[in-house]
Amino acid sequence: MADLSVNFCGITMKNPVTVASGTFGSGREYDEFVDVNRLGAVTTKGVSLTPWEGNPTPRIAETASGMMNAVGLQNPGIEEFLKTDIEFLKQKDTRIIVNVCGHSEKEYVGVVERLRDEPVDLLEINVSCPNIKLGGIAFGVDPVALEKITKEIKKKARQPVMMKLSPNVTNIAEMARAAVAGGADALSLINTLTGMKIDIHKKCFAIANRTGGLSGPAIKPVALRMVYDVCHAVDVPVVGMGGIASWEDAVEFIMAGATMVSVGTANFRDPFTTGRVIDGLNSYMEKEGLASLSEIRKIL
Helix, strand or coil: CCCCCEEECCEEECCCEEECCCCCCCCHHHCCCCCHHHCCEEEEEEECCCCECCCCCCCEEEECCEEEECCCCCECCHHHHHHHHHHHHHCCCCEEEEEECCCCHHHHHHHHHHCCCCCCCEEEEECCCEEHHHCCEEHHHCHHHHHHHHHHHHHHCCCCEEEECCCCCCCHHHHHHHHHHCCCCEEEECCCEEEECEECCCCEECCCCCEEEEECHHHHHHHHHHHHHHHCCCCCCEEEECCCCCHHHHHHHHHHCCCEEEECCHHHHCCCHHHHHHHHHHHHHHHHCCCCHHHCCCCC
């Protein structure tokens, strides 16, 4: 077996494969099909300070090469999350990355403080949430707001902080530099691209929210380019994601500079995708005679 382990923010992961927040629950939903212990880390669904109901239905629509969703980060709140999801993951031999969401700095910081003494390895901060004080503008599309909220979270966080960047910006490298200026230990990208679908037979929007986040194979070239740009703009580890459905996809992201990769929408189509990515990476390393993935990371 090849050595797939990676060092991410000083934490050793058995391999570079995790799952995109919101596509895997917190592992419990996939436990009958997937050996969660094989994953380098599980990235949980988004958790907020208080329960969120999410958006009205319909929330999901298929597209020609992926899907759109506007679930609205429905979750039971941090207290219930700790009782169920973290208790489940504590029993597994995998690292735990918790995705944190909120509508204000106070809400984000409240979740981060509650997680300080929990068995959590990293925090992934979802900055695509609407900032109430900025009139609904997401933190992740304003570099000043992004740097500021990163600083506030870093003041309270005990675990390394990873900011999840939105692709719905003009210059992704500028956003990456803003997050790092705020003290981010790592970055993950990309989140979904904003899209729309219309049902011409029902003469209405396919999603009640009108717009949704586009994910799946359609966004992979965009995601790969953005990961490349960010990895060449800042010097912090990156989790690359966006349309990864095979080990070949994973290798592309690693060559572009990512330290870890995250499988998202592919989990819905095929729950065994993560295992195949791990096996494929192992075979690729053996075939290429690679001692570690660092030999091909940022090779271009």
